Amino acid sequence: MTNLKEDTEGVYLVIPAYNEENTVSEVMEEVASRGYHIILVNDGSKDNTLKCAKESQKKYPDKIFIASHIVNRGLGAALKTGLVIAENHGAEYMVTFDSDGQHEVNDIAKVCKPLKEGKAEVVIGARPFKDMPFTKSGANKIMNLLTIIFYQVNVQDSQSGLRAFTREAASKINIVSEGYGVSSEFIREIKDNKLKLEEVEITTIYTDDTQHKGTNMWVGFKIMCKMFLDLFRI
């Protein structure tokens, strides 16, 4: 038990959620039961996500904190809100975690390990593309290629939702992008701030829910347009 407590000390999970009433409670309770702190950011959900989250909060009142965007602002905006709140709560390590149940809870410790050992300031949990459905792996490969072209950084999985930051690294990262483009923006910020990056292989659980969200070809195309327009940002 002592060991478990040591592992989760100072680790705050930032979980953005938009219309995830089916999975959010299960994900939060599983994570909270392991002793991690959670900052759930309800991004203006139109379903019962907030209600479900509050029910879970009653079970783990000292572990779960809920912030709510009054209108939907996108993944990037929700992550930024979560990171600021985690910092306010005195988080030492911040982990971004998807609320759709695609991440394995055991992977949290895996991504935090290089941070705790001082080997890295940012860790990205890379999903093996061989486990992905064809359309997703295709879109993600294209996104990796675009990340190389636009930001000259070669990473195994630029669009992964599981990332871990030290407190200092998170405070240096400035996110402008509001939608899914945020994943590529994290890479750019890591490069611009010269943060030590490490990639750790993680498991991805593909369910019907996780299939419909995230990076598919259309989202990929939109991110590409955004990356291009960001070059002209004044």
Added chain:
Amino acid sequence: MSCLFFANRVRKNQSTIPTLILWILFCIAVLLIGFFPHLTDPIANFFGLQRGLDFVVILGFAFCIYVIFKLYVKVDNMNQDISELVRQIAIEREKFESLNKDNDIEE
């Protein structure tokens, strides 16, 4: 008509006099070019174009592109402002709820 519209806005303090003057000049220019399209020929010739109207059309396109770009930047900035506003509200509310929770536990 647009001049009258802007004059009315100036009267209601919704627009400034320089904006009104700019619109009056613009309307006069449009009217002049409409009635005497050949007026633009010398300028068109200066830029290597045959017809004055071509010059007007190209100018119109350039203006439209400028407006679209300007609007894009404006909308983008406003989008970020809204996000910041929504974020601040979320952070403040969370802070308030956390404080309340702490007080409840203490009680």
